[in-house]
Amino acid sequence: MALIVQKYGGTSVGDLERIRNVASRVKKNHEAGNEIVVVVSARSGVTNRLVADARSLHPNPNEREMDMLLAVGEQETIALMAIALHRLGVPAVSRTGGQAGIKTDFAHTRARIVKVTAGDIREQLSEGNVVIVAGFQGINQHNQITTFGRGGSDLSAIALASSLNADQCQICTDVDGVFTADPRIVSTARKISQISYDEMLELASLGSKVMQSRAVEFAKKFDVEFEVCSSFNNKPGTIVKKEAASMEEVVVRGAAVDKDQVKIVVSQVHDQPGTAAKVFQALADAEVNVDMIVQNIGHGGIANLTFSAPLEDAFRAEKAVGEILDLMGGGKVEGVDRIAKLSVVGVGMRTHSGVAAKLFTALAEAGINIQLISTSEIKISVAIDVDKADAALRLVHEAFELEKEETVL
Amino acid sequence: MALIVQKYGGTSVGDLERIRNVASRVKKNHEAGNEIVVVVSARSGVTNRLVADARSLHPNPNEREMDMLLAVGEQETIALMAIALHRLGVPAVSRTGGQAGIKTDFAHTRARIVKVTAGDIREQLSEGNVVIVAGFQGINQHNQITTFGRGGSDLSAIALASSLNADQCQICTDVDGVFTADPRIVSTARKISQISYDEMLELASLGSKVMQSRAVEFAKKFDVEFEVCSSFNNKPGTIVKKEAASMEEVVVRGAAVDKDQVKIVVSQVHDQPGTAAKVFQALADAEVNVDMIVQNIGHGGIANLTFSAPLEDAFRAEKAVGEILDLMGGGKVEGVDRIAKLSVVGVGMRTHSGVAAKLFTALAEAGINIQLISTSEIKISVAIDVDKADAALRLVHEAFELEKEETVL
Numbered sequence: 001m002a003l004i005v006q007k008y009g010g011t012s013v014g015d016l017e018r019i020r021n022v023a024s025r026v027k028k029n030h031e032a033g034n035e036i037v038v039v040v041s042a043r044s045g046v047t048n049r050l051v052a053d054a055r056s057l058h059p060n061p062n063e064r065e066m067d068m069l070l071a072v073g074e075q076e077t078i079a080l081m082a083i084a085l086h087r088l089g090v091p092a093v094s095r096t097g098g099q100a101g102i103k104t105d106f107a108h109t110r111a112r113i114v115k116v117t118a119g120d121i122r123e124q125l126s127e128g129n130v131v132i133v134a135g136f137q138g139i140n141q142h143n144q145i146t147t148f149g150r151g152g153s154d155l156s157a158i159a160l161a162s163s164l165n166a167d168q169c170q171i172c173t174d175v176d177g178v179f180t181a182d183p184r185i186v187s188t189a190r191k192i193s194q195i196s197y198d199e200m201l202e203l204a205s206l207g208s209k210v211m212q213s214r215a216v217e218f219a220k221k222f223d224v225e226f227e228v229c230s231s232f233n234n235k236p237g238t239i240v241k242k243e244a245a246s247m248e249e250v251v252v253r254g255a256a257v258d259k260d261q262v263k264i265v266v267s268q269v270h271d272q273p274g275t276a277a278k279v280f281q282a283l284a285d286a287e288v289n290v291d292m293i294v295q296n297i298g299h300g301g302i303a304n305l306t307f308s309a310p311l312e313d314a315f316r317a318e319k320a321v322g323e324i325l326d327l328m329g330g331g332k333v334e335g336v337d338r339i340a341k342l343s344v345v346g347v348g349m350r351t352h353s354g355v356a357a358k359l360f361t362a363l364a365e366a367g368i369n370i371q372l373i374s375t376s377e378i379k380i381s382v383a384i385d386v387d388k389a390d391a392a393l394r395l396v397h398e399a400f401e402l403e404k405e406e407t408v409l
Numbered sequence: 410m411a412l413i414v415q416k417y418g419g420t421s422v423g424d425l426e427r428i429r430n431v432a433s434r435v436k437k438n439h440e441a442g443n444e445i446v447v448v449v450s451a452r453s454g455v456t457n458r459l460v461a462d463a464r465s466l467h468p469n470p471n472e473r474e475m476d477m478l479l480a481v482g483e484q485e486t487i488a489l490m491a492i493a494l495h496r497l498g499v500p501a502v503s504r505t506g507g508q509a510g511i512k513t514d515f516a517h518t519r520a521r522i523v524k525v526t527a528g529d530i531r532e533q534l535s536e537g538n539v540v541i542v543a544g545f546q547g548i549n550q551h552n553q554i555t556t557f558g559r560g561g562s563d564l565s566a567i568a569l570a571s572s573l574n575a576d577q578c579q580i581c582t583d584v585d586g587v588f589t590a591d592p593r594i595v596s597t598a599r600k601i602s603q604i605s606y607d608e609m610l611e612l613a614s615l616g617s618k619v620m621q622s623r624a625v626e627f628a629k630k631f632d633v634e635f636e637v638c639s640s641f642n643n644k645p646g647t648i649v650k651k652e653a654a655s656m657e658e659v660v661v662r663g664a665a666v667d668k669d670q671v672k673i674v675v676s677q678v679h680d681q682p683g684t685a686a687k688v689f690q691a692l693a694d695a696e697v698n699v700d701m702i703v704q705n706i707g708h709g710g711i712a713n714l715t716f717s718a719p720l721e722d723a724f725r726a727e728k729a730v731g732e733i734l735d736l737m738g739g740g741k742v743e744g745v746d747r748i749a750k751l752s753v754v755g756v757g758m759r760t761h762s763g764v765a766a767k768l769f770t771a772l773a774e775a776g777i778n779i780q781l782i783s784t785s786e787i788k789i790s791v792a793i794d795v796d797k798a799d800a801a802l803r804l805v806h807e808a809f810e811l812e813k814e815e816t817v818l
Contacts, residue, residue, distance in 0.1 A: 016462060016465055020466070050485065053425060053485075054489065054492050057428065057429065057489060057492045057493045057496055058492045058495055061492045062491065062492060065488045065491045065492050065495075065502075065503060066488070068484060068487065068491075068503050068505075069485060069489065069492075071484070072481035072485050075477060075478075075481045076478060076481050079463070079474045079475070079477040079478035080462060080463065080466060080478065082471065082474045082477075083466045083471060083478075084466045084467070087467040093473070093474075094474060094477050096477075099553075144508075
C-alpha cells in the first residue's frame with residue numbers, strides 16, 4: 001500500500017467525460033490498495049471565462065477579489081470529481097485548498113506556501129476515502145483565499161506530497177513526460193526516463209513548458225521526487241529527482257528552442273564604469289527579464305551593448321533603455337530583432353568538457369550564425385536566427401545523439 | 410448614518426450589466442453616509458448549470474459535495490460585485506458565508522442557521538468598506554460548506570441584519586413589493602405598504618412566491634423588520650414587521666390563488682376510530698403536504714374522506730393512500746382532481762366577524778362552487794374549480810375592496 005498524490009491539470013478535467021476518465025484511473029489505483037490524494041485544476045476555460053467577466057467590470061481588478069473569484073474554478077472540479085468517484089462506488093471527499101491546510105503568505109494572485117498542515121487528509125485517507133484537493137489555492141493567516149498564479153496546481157500537489165510524506169507524486173498532464181526535445185519539431189525526440197531537478201528547471205525556463213519553475217523549485221527544496229506522466233495512458237513518464245552521481249554519465253539530457261525572444265542592440269554608449277549598470281538597472285526596474293548580454297568595446301571610448309529578452313518584454317525594454325540613454329546623454333537603441341534561443345541542458349556538462357565546442361561546430365557546419373552566447377554550469381544557450389531554429393534543434397539533437405536510449409539508472 | 414443590509418437575488422445580478430446597476434445603487438446609499446452590507450445570490454442560470462453537471466455524473470449526487478459545488482455560484486457573484494464597486498470608486502470587500510460567520514448545523518443542502526457571528530464585518534464597515542456577503546451558504550462546526558436550499562439568500566440577509574442589529578433590511582427583488590393579489594390576474598391589485606410576519610407567511614405559503622417561508626419565519630422569530638422592494642427602481646416597497654394593533658383595522662390584507670393543487674377523494678372507508686389517523690399518517694410518511702380535509706359520514710359505518718394537497722405530491726399521495734387502504738382492507742381512491750385554492754389573509758379577521766360569510770356570498774353569487782374549506786386565525790381558504798380561479802380572485806379582490814388605499818399606520 002502506497003500513499004500517492006496525483007495532480008490532474010485543466011485539460012485533463014476539461015469536460016465531464018474527462019472527469020469520468022480520471023475517476024476511472026483513480027478507482028484502479030484505489031482498488032489496488034493505495035491511499036490516493038487527487039489534486040485538480042479548474043476545468044479548462046473556466047478560469048478564462050471568470051477573468052473575462054472581471055476585466056469587463058474593471059480594467060485592473062483587485063487581486064484579493066480575483067483570488068476569491070478564481071478559486072471557484074478548482075472548487076467546482078473537486079466537487080464534480082468526488083461525485084464522479086461516488087458514481088464508480090469509490091468513497092471520496094473534496095477539500096478546498098484552505099481545508100487542506102495549505103497556508104500561504106498575503107501576496108494575492110501569486111501567494112507563496114508557508115506551511116501545509118494537510119488538514120484532516122490523513123484521517124480521511126485512513127477511513128478509506130480518496131481525498132480530492134483544489135489545486136492553485138490556499139488560505140492566508142487572515143482566513144482569506146489566496147491563489148498561486150500559473151502552474152499553481154503542480155505546486156499544491158508537490159507541497160501536499162511533501163507534507164504527507166507521500167510514496168509517489170504524479171503530475172498527470174497531456175504529454176507522456178519530458179522529452180529530449182519537442183517531438184513536434186524533432187521526430188526522433190525520446191521520452192527521458194529520469195531527470196534531475198536542476199535539468200528540469202533549466203528546461204522549464206526554456207521552451208519546454210511541461211511545468212512551471214516554481215513547482216520544480218519547491219520539489220528541489222524539499223526533495224520531493226515526482227513523475228511527469230500522461231493523464232490519458234498508463235505509460236511510465238519521466239521521474240524528476242535529486243541529482244545522482246550516475247546522472248552525469250549523460251552529458252546532454254535535452255535540448256530546446258524558445259522562438260519568442262528578441263535581441264536588442266544599443267550602440268554608441270560611453271565606455272565608462274557604471275554605464276552598463278545603469279542600463280541594466282533601468283531594465284530591472286521595468287521588470288524586463290534580460291538573459292544573454294554581450295558588450296563590444298569600440299574605438300574612442302564608445303561601446304555597443306547587446307542583450308536578449310523575452311518577446312513579451314520587448315516594448316518595455318526598448319522604452320526603458322531609450323529613457324536611460326536620454327538621461328545619460330549618449331547612445332541609441334540600434335534595433336530590436338526577433339531571435340531564437342537554442343539551449344542544451346545536462347548535469348554531465350559539469351564533468352565533461354567539449355560540449356560547447358561540439359555545439360558550436362555543429363551549428364557552424366550548417367552555416368548557422370551564433371549571435372549571442374550564455375552558459376550556466378549545466379546549460380549552454382545560443383541566440384540564432386528564428387528561421388533556422390527548428391533545423392538547428394534537429395541538428396543538435398543528432399549531434400549529441402539524444403535519440404539514443406539512456407542507461408536506466 | 411444607518412446600517413443597511415440589502416439582498417439582491419439571482420435575477421437582480423443575472424448578468425454583468427445588472428451587477429453594474431446594483432453597484433450603482435449601493436454606491437448611492439454608501440455616499441449618503443450609510444454602512445452597507447450586500448447579500449447576493451448566484452447569477453441566475455449558474456446554479457442550474459452546476460446542478461446539471463453534477464446530475465450528468467451521478468443520478469443522486471452526494472449532498473456534501475453538492476454544497477461544495479453550489480457554493481461557488483455566490484462566491485463568483487460577491488467577487489464580481491466587489492470589483493464592480495471598486496470600478497465606481499467604492500471601497501468594498503467580499504466575504505463567503507463562512508467568512509461572514511454564518512454557522513449552521515450539519516444538514517447539507519438544507520442547513521439551518523445556528524449562529525451568526527458576522528466575522529469581521531463590523532470592522533470592515535467601520536473602515537468604510539461595503540461588505541458583500543455570499544448568500545445561501547454557511548459553514549458547519551467541521552469547517553464544511555453548507556447551503557440553505559431555496560430562498561436561502563433571503564435567510565442570510567435577515568440573519569445578518571439580526572446579528573448586526575441593522576437599522577434596515579431590504580430584500581431587493583424583481584417585483585415592487587407584496588401586492589393585494591397577483592397583478593397579472595387582478596389589474597386593480599395594489600402594493601401593500603405594511604404587512605405583518607404572519608400575513609406574509611400565509612401569503613408565502615400560498616401562490617404569492619415573493620419570499621420563501623423560512624426567511625420570514627426567521628425574521629418573525631428574531632423580530633427583524635424588513636422591506637421587500639424592487640432592485641430596478643427606487644419606489645418604496647412593502648414593510649414586513651411585527652403585528653401592530655392598528656394593523657387589525659384592515660380585515661383582509663391580500664388574496665391569492667394557488668392553481669397547483671389536487672383534491673383526492675377516498676370513499677368507502679370504515680368509520681372506525683383510528684381510520685383517518687392511519688390514512689394521514691401514511692400521507693405524512695410519504696411526505697405529502699395535506700392541506701384541507703373533509704370527512705363525510707355516510708350510512709352503515711362507511712365514510713368518505715376528501716383532502717387537498719399540492720399537485721407535485723399527487724402521485725405520492727395516491728400511492729400512499731392506496732397502500733394503506735389495501736392494508737386496512739377497505740375503501741378506495743375515488744379520484745384525484747385538479748383544483749385551485751383561493752385564500753384571503755388578514756390579521757383583522759381575529760377581531761372582525763363576517764369575513765367568511767362575505768367570501769362565500771361573493772362566490773355563491775357568481776355561481777362558483779366551494780368544494781373544501783379550511784381556516785386559520787388569519788386566513789380562509791376554499792377549494793374551487795381551476796377554470797374559475799382567476800375570475801374568483803378578481804371577484805374577491807373587489808368584494809373586500811382591496812384596491813382601496815390602506816391607511817398608512
